[in-house]
Structures are given as C-alpha cells and as structure tokens.
Amino acid sequence: MLKKNTIREFREILGSNNCWNRPEDVICYSYDAAYEEPVSPDIVVKPGNYNQVSKIIGLCAEENIPLVIRGAGTNLSGGTVPLSGGCVLLTTGLNRILEFNKEDLYAVVQAGVITAELALEAEKNGLFYPPDPASMKVSTIGGNVAENAGGLRGLKYGVTKDYLMGVRFYDAEGNLIIGGGKTVKHATGFNLPGLMISSEGLLGVMVEFILRVIPKPEYSKSLMVVYNDIIRACETVSEIIASRIFPATIEILDNFTIKAVREAIKTEFPAGADALLLIEIDGHPEVVNKDFDRILKICNSFNGTVRVANNKDERDKVWEARRMALSSLSRLRPTVILEDATVPRSKVPAMMKAIQEISKKHDITIGTFGHAGDGNLHPTILTDKRDRDEMKRVKMSIDEIFHAALKLDGTLTGEHGIGFLKAGYLEGELGAGTVNFMKKLKHGIDSKNILNPHKMNL
Amino acid sequence: MLKKNTIREFREILGSNNCWNRPEDVICYSYDAAYEEPVSPDIVVKPGNYNQVSKIIGLCAEENIPLVIRGAGTNLSGGTVPLSGGCVLLTTGLNRILEFNKEDLYAVVQAGVITAELALEAEKNGLFYPPDPASMKVSTIGGNVAENAGGLRGLKYGVTKDYLMGVRFYDAEGNLIIGGGKTVKHATGFNLPGLMISSEGLLGVMVEFILRVIPKPEYSKSLMVVYNDIIRACETVSEIIASRIFPATIEILDNFTIKAVREAIKTEFPAGADALLLIEIDGHPEVVNKDFDRILKICNSFNGTVRVANNKDERDKVWEARRMALSSLSRLRPTVILEDATVPRSKVPAMMKAIQEISKKHDITIGTFGHAGDGNLHPTILTDKRDRDEMKRVKMSIDEIFHAALKLDGTLTGEHGIGFLKAGYLEGELGAGTVNFMKKLKHGIDSKNILNPHKMNL
Secondary structure, rough: OOOHHHHHHHHHHHHHHEEEOHHHHHHHHOOOOOOOOOOOOOEOOOOOOHHHHHHHHHHHHHOEEEEEEEOOOOOOOOOOEEEOOOOEOOOOOOOOOEEEEEEOOOEEEEEOOOHHHHHHHHHHEEOOOOOOOOOOOOOOOHHHHOOOOOOOOOHHHHHHHHHHEEEEEEEOOOOOEEEEEOOOOOOOOOOOOHHHOOOOOOOOOOEEEEEEOOOOOOEEEEEEEEEHHHHHHHHHHHHHHOOOOOOOOOEEEEEHHHHHHHHHHHOOOOOOOEEEEEEEEEEEHHHHHHHHHHHHHHHHOOOOOOEOOOOHHHHHHHHHHHHHHHHHHHHOEEEEEOOOOOOOOOHHHHHHHHHHHHHHHHOOOEEEEEEHOOOOEEEEEEOOOOOOHHHHHHHHHHHHHHHHHHHHHEOOOOOOOOOOOOOOHHHHHHHHHHHHHHHHHHHOOOOOEEEEOOOOOO | OOOHHHHHHHHHOOOHHHHEEEHHHHHHHHOOOOOOOOOOOOOEOOOHHHHHHHHHHHHHHHHHHEEEEEOOOOOOOOOOOOOOEEEEEOOOOOOOOEEEEEEOOOEEEEEOOEEHHHHHHHHOOOEEEOOOOOOOOEEEEHHHHOOOOOOOOOHHHOOHHEEEEEEEEEOOOEEEEEEEEEHHHHHOOOOHHHHOOOOOOOOOOOEEEEEEEHHHHOOOEEEEEEEEOHHHHHHHHHHHHHHOOOOOEEEEHHHHHHHHHHHHHOOOOOOOOOOEEEEEEEEEEHHHHHHHHHHHHHHHOOOOEEEEOHHHHHHHOOOOHHHHHHHHHHHOOOOEEOOOOOOHHHHEEEEEEHHHHHHHOOOEEEEEEEEHHHOOEEEEEEEEEOOOHHHHHHHHHHHHHHHHHOOOEOOOOOOOOOOOOOHHHHHHHHHHHHHHHHHHHHHOOOOOEOOOOOOOHH
C-alpha cells in the first residue's frame, strides 16, 4: 500500500485525471493476455509527456515502488502484471508519430503508438512497416520493442528488432538515455537499441523509437494449401526453406484450430482438413510468379491441394480468419495456455510430432497454429485451471514441449518473451551462468530493482 | 609488469608455445590499424580452446590484469591496443567453422575465423554471407561482431548485426554465457547477441557465433559512374535511395582518392574524374535489369557517365581497386586518420560539402571515399603526427567533421567504433546521462574493470 503522501506526489506530477488508485480502477491492470493469477497495482499512471515519465521514475526510486510499464496489455507471458503491487505506468498517453521521413525511410514514434497506426501511416506514404503481431490492431510499438514482437511476416521480413534503429528511454534513476539514431549504420558506443529489444520492462522506460520502413512490395499472391496429414504440411515448410524460397508468410493451422475458427466465424477453411498452410509470396511480379510455380510443385509433392486467392477480398478473409485462431480457441475452455516453442525450420515436422505425442500421452487438448515458416509454433493448451488433476498434466505437457524444442536445437520462446510465466524455464535453456549474467546486467543498471522487479526471475 | 609467478601461471594454462612476454614478441601487439601511440602488452596469449579462455580470464581477474581481446588487429579506433599493459588475448587460435547448415541456413563459427573464409565456405555451399569489411581477407568474425563491422554491401544487406543469431562468450569472471540460438526467432531473456554486437571487448570474451547465411543472388550488374562534380555524385546517391531502389552497393571515391589508387595500382579509374560512383545491383535478373534502367536515368540526370562492367574480370578489378582506397592513401603521408562520420542518405551531399569546406578552411589534405549508399563516408586525413602545427589543424578538422555529421542528424561512427580514438566524442553525441548508463552497464557486468579497461572512456 502506498502512503497518502506518496499518492499526493503522484497526483502533483500527473494531475488527478491521469492517476488512479481506487480498487475498481486499478483492477483492469491486474492481468494481461497471459494465463496467470491477477495482482492489482496500487496506482496506475498515464504520463502525457517525457518529463512526467522521468519524475514518476524518480518518485518510485525514492520510495522503492515497483514500476511496471504497460502498453495495450496484450503481453502473452505476464510481463505487464505487477507481481507485488506498486505502480503501473501506461504508455498510451505517449501516442504520437513524431516524424515520418519518406526520403530516408524511417519513422520516429512514441511508445504508445498502435502498431497498426504506424503500418497505416507507412502505407499512406507508399511504404511498409512489416512487423505484424496478431494483436497489431491494439498492441503498442513500445510493447512490440520490449517483447521483440514477431508476427505473420517474420519469415521474409524479420521481427521488430530488424526495424529498430534508435531508442530513447529513461533509466532507473529517471535520466534520459539515447541509443542509436537516424543513420542506417551506427557504431557509437554500446548497441543500446539491441539491449532494449526484448528487455521486457526491466532495463528502462522506453518512450520513443526510430523505426526503419521499407518499400512496399509491388505484388503478392496468397495460397491456401489443404492437407490430409499435418506432418506432410510441416515437411512442405522445411522443403520450401531448404529450397531457399522465402515467402513473406507461411502459417499453419491444425484440424482442431481450423474447426475452432469455423465455429467462431464464417470462413472458407475446410472442416475436414488435417492441416492448412497459408502462404503469401510478395515482391517483384516476375519473382513472385517464379516462386509460386516452385512452391506449387513442392506442395503437390507433399500431397497438398493448393487454392489461390483470386482477389484482395478473398485474400483478406483468409488472413482475418488466421488472426482469429487464438481467440477462437479461447472460447472453447475456461483456461488457455499459449506456448511459443521455436525450432530451426528443418525441425518443424519433428516438433509437430512431439506436440501430438505429448497431447496424447497426457490426454490434454492442444490446438496448434503459428508461424511455421519461422519454426515458431503456438501449441495452445485448452484447459480449466480449477481442475487440479488436469492442471498437473498440463504442467507436465508444458515441460515436455519445452524439452522437445530444446532437444531439436530450439528455444523456449520465439516471440512471446519470458515475463513471469516462462521465468522458471530460463535457466534450463541458457544455464545458471547466463541467468546470473543477466542478473548482473539488470542490477548494474537498476540497483534498487525498481523496474518490473522479479520478472524473468532476475 | 607481471610477477614471475603470474607469468608461470599463464604458461601453465597455455603451454609455453602460446604465450609470449619478451619485448620483441609483444611489440607487434602494441598498435592496431588506427593512428595512435603504441603501448605494449606485458603478455600475449593465444588460447586453443575455450577452457583456456576461461582460465585466462580467471587469472586476470584474480591478479587485476587488464585483458584486451584481439583478432587480426584491423581495428580502426584503437580498440585492440592495451592502454596500460596487461594481457592481449589472441582469438586466432580459435579458428574453426564448426557447422555449416545448408537446410536451416546458418553457420557456427569460432571467433578467430577469417571473414573471407566464412564467405568462401558459404559460396561453396551456394549461399552468401554478405558482410564484407574492406579488411575481410584478414579480419576475424570475432572482431567483426565486436565492432559491428559493415562493408561495401551494407546498403542492401545490412551489417554484421543483421546476421548474428547467437553468441557464446566468457564473462569477466570466466563463466560461459549463452545468447541467442539456431532459430530465426528468439525471445528468451535479454537479447545478448544484440548486447555483444558493438561491445568492443568491454563486456566479455566472445568465442563462438551462430551466423545467418542467405541465398546467393542469381545475377548482378556492376557500374562505374564518372562525374565532373562530386556533389552531383552525392545527389545521385540521395535520389537513388529516395526512389526506393536498393542496389547491393553504392561506393564513392573523390578525385584525390582516385589519383592515389592510380598511383598505387593499375586501374581503369579515370584520372580526371572529380568523383566516381561504383554501383552493384544484384538479385533476380528481371529486377536487376529494371533497377539498372532506373539508375541509369538517375545518373544521367545528374550528369554522370555510366560505364558497365562487361564481364566478371572487369567487375572484380573495379572492386579490387576500391578496396585499395585506404592503403593507397596511406602511402602518401606518414600519418593517416580515417574518419567514419555517417548521416541519413539524403544528407550525403551536405556532408560532402562540409568536408570540402573543412579541408579548405584548415588547409588539410582529405581524401574521401566510402559507403555513400549507407550515408557512411570515410574522409581520410593525410598528415604527419610530428608536425605539431598541422596536427592542431587536424584536430580542429576532426572536431568540425564530427559536429557537421551531428548537425545533419548523423553519428560519429557508422562502423569503426569508439575504442580509444573516438572516446572523447561519445558524450557529445549521446549526452552525459547515456555515457553514465553505459558505465553502469559495463561495471555491473565487469566490476573489477578487467575487460578492455578505459576504452570508450567507460
């Protein structure tokens, strides 16, 4: 609980309109998009300028108040939930696109800008901001950077880190820190943009970014490929990559997910398919058509039936349906646990088999979809956290999914981050020495442990 | 000076064949490719395995011996020179390509692998490792990562950071630290590959990397464009980028550099040109030819005369001559100071004008060449460090080049790093708060200040 005096100080910094501490106001900030136990913050603040950000950090440092930074709260690893009360700082008041430079191909944006707004601004200028997490219509750029958000186009275009040129943030003492800049090459001191990507709110409060934008692809072609056997679909993915073809996107949905989407919305996804691949190829028309022919052959050789989108409307409907995968699955059981194991692309078939076996072995419902072209699958466990017996089997399944990914040269999380939910697995992947190194890094920069404390178990 | 006992301990770790402390042996490690005063290390060691690396760090930590890591010593900012004696650790004994994965498109290499060897291995496998610093025939991958080395192909293909997927290094206590991995997406904990890029030997001793390789471009076309006015050449560069065309390379050479290269080797560079642009376009043949036509028009509109390389031999000779720029200039005066100012690409003409004015104002000889397509120019000052009066004017010129770059939204260094030579300018670009943050980061991780101490003034 905060002292009355402290609350008054918050109000003095922010004005009373941007500062909430009544239980009914702060409860909405007690959870995010991850499965976990809710914890309410003591106070929620929404700064409208950088000076307020700096002062809030100063106050938290002085009073030893844990400070959790939050954009849209779409975090899938519990990163934006305060584990021990304290202050939640909303970045949504810092929501301006400050510069859009068409000549030098970058945008300067504040942390609270919605991802889709930046994508739209780029499009208006005939340009392209590729990172497109499924939540992009609500997620913020600040959150995207803090989690190194991926998306559907990661295969060809990479993830948020591949677009971050510069960052401005406030450190644990409220000092403004500048990293990177507006040049495409930058070697001035430590790589602070690289440090802050994936930092999950533990190293500073990010307020502003310089992001690269690129020319818009001229032409694209969208395919839906229908399989009777999901393993053949996975083998197709490995073969496309091994053939050195890079579509913009290769997404997969298993039969369970297809059915869930069909129940939720009207879609052309065929109910009987064991799996679907959704593929988009983009670029210069000649190259797209050539790649299309090669992909067609590969799909056929793995018994996939290809349907090509005939127009923009057909294409958009398919991607809209794909983006509904998680929310469609979420409707089916009270508790949804979304995993994020990622493996090298040649190991996608083996990873899919492992997931199937784990599901069977523990009698757990798992719907799997995800960015197959990145080796990034989202096995989604449907359960009920009140059912203790089932939850034990769920826990074992999660452990086994993690170990299967590691055994296949993979990683715990491709894009959702560690936060609170995955903290227990960090050491298993990286070793105690690495976790200790991360601790030294964290505490060297934030000696009072104010910024998102106890996340990643650091 | 090291104690006899300590030297014996070094020998015990390494065997006497990989450990030197006689003045005539260590003097070659007293300087690197940057202009500066030589400082000899007390001891030079060449570990052949990771266990030795760990033990050397442990010994240095115990005895408070500064530890400087060195690959080929091509560093251009004094980063590999020991400022206060101590131990130089050569990575050249760790020189194996451990894995080359053609299916999942990555290579696992040790720190001492020569850049050109990795490029060759990729080529043998029909793949492509793009980063190509001018020194790539001798530079090591470890040095490339520590400095975030760029090269001629940065424009289209990015720099070393864009290829680093994973890193293994030993921290200041000799513990093995693991960052990143073999998956194209990775969000497990802090972004340690991003942290170690550009870390210039201050944060750990890197021993192993996982590097992305990409499909080889099918086709390329090389152009030499001759200008009577270098500013028109610079305007061409800005216009190509603003037209959203991304050749693999756009290099510039001014008249002084052209003449220097002509004096050094046999070349087709025309003596009378005020400037040359060397452009290479690569990719799918259709796209290359289309981009070629557009570039031709742009060059002509800025009064550039285009010559196309007719075959591989002509092409190779042009790039060979370009790579001779620095060494050709170096022959002309006793002291060469290579600057690395980088600006957004639309500001290249303004930056070139600023360099010309500074050269004139202080009566200093500057030959300028570099990666114009990245906004990364290398104004190269030719002088004699024994001439105190001229050195004063050189110092003023360097200051003014730096300030001109900053004024144009640029940065101090695009690819050569800070090291010792640029340390005094760091605060001018990033502010005292940021330098202080970097200090906290460095000392949090390396509390005894063993690793490349005093570099970047941290």
